[in-house]
Amino acid sequence: MQTDDLIAHLSNDLPPVRNGAVMRVLLSAITLGVIGSTAVMVLVLHPRHDLAEAMTSFGMWTKLLYTFALTAFGFWQVERAGRPGADMVRPALLLALPVLAIVLLSLIQMNAADADPRLLLMGHTARTCALLVTMTALPTLAATFWALKRLAPTRLALAGTGAGLFAGAAGAFVYSFHCPEGAAPFIAVWYSLGVALTAAIGGFLGPRFLRW
């Protein structure tokens, strides 16, 4: 086809683009993804049996706030990654804020008079935590990739890493309802590791699966 004909053809039928089209794609996919991650947590891992009680504990809210902040900034990264020419550096730098906060809180808890540093750091589930966070994150990762592919990512490894980071954080948030731990040092190390692992998987898969 001649390029002039192509232009005529493309401009022939031009429905207006609705406001927030990008957001709708992302939110609908991600809602499905988080439902999938929740299903993994509820059906495979099971919520912790003392969940109702735990909901009023400081440890539970440490986990929820930390992972929610990562999820929110991660979402912003994904949204930027889907738009050609958009800056992804600033959203990435913002991720340092929650990390800084959890590190500070960890130092405070580690330096308390009656602190048991080993227990604070390793809890009882350190061996499995990061891997289970990643497993919980996988449905959200798949959904985020599906959504990104419908947008226009131009730097695929970076976009994949952003998607992994977001999915890892959302997975960690969901995993919080299964996990019995609540010490800040544990969360700072093992939750973050789970998120980083998912981000690495996303970065590896991005160039393979995000092409459009």
Added chain:
Amino acid sequence: MIAQEAQYRDWMLAALMGDAGAYRMLLGGLTRHLRSYYARRLDAAAAEDAVQETLIAIHTRRATYDPALPFTAWVYGIARYKLIDEYRRHKRRATVPLDEAADLFGHDDATDAIAKRDVTKLLDKLPPAKRQLVKDIKLDGVSVADAAARTGLSESAVKVTVHRAIKSLGDDLGERDADR
């Protein structure tokens, strides 16, 4: 800021609201930059394919343009992505060109044609035999050995002739600039 930014952005915003006339102007304008961009990086057939691929990508992904960001950067992001895609498809090279948006919008096929015309005009000043040698070696990429075999000159004579011809053209340009 890129010179065409304001005009193209206006057309894009109108197009997003369904203005087909503005959209046609926009795609027509972008095509001239894209042709020049890909012509400098791909062979002719692949370049026109890449132009069309990019136009289709701009069309199908137009919702991803954020009006708070420069439109030219958005188009450049897509053009560069499609260029890398083209390289990957032909497995020609894995490296990514280090260029930027100004590289896309600083040229269009009209200025390229003028540049080509200028070179041709300049070459016309040379005597025919020298002109052919310069054209073969400097523009068409014929090797010195082949050119020597073709003309019956020695390789070193070919090199000297081409070198002197280029130098005389350069002197010529220098004089013209000094006159101004």
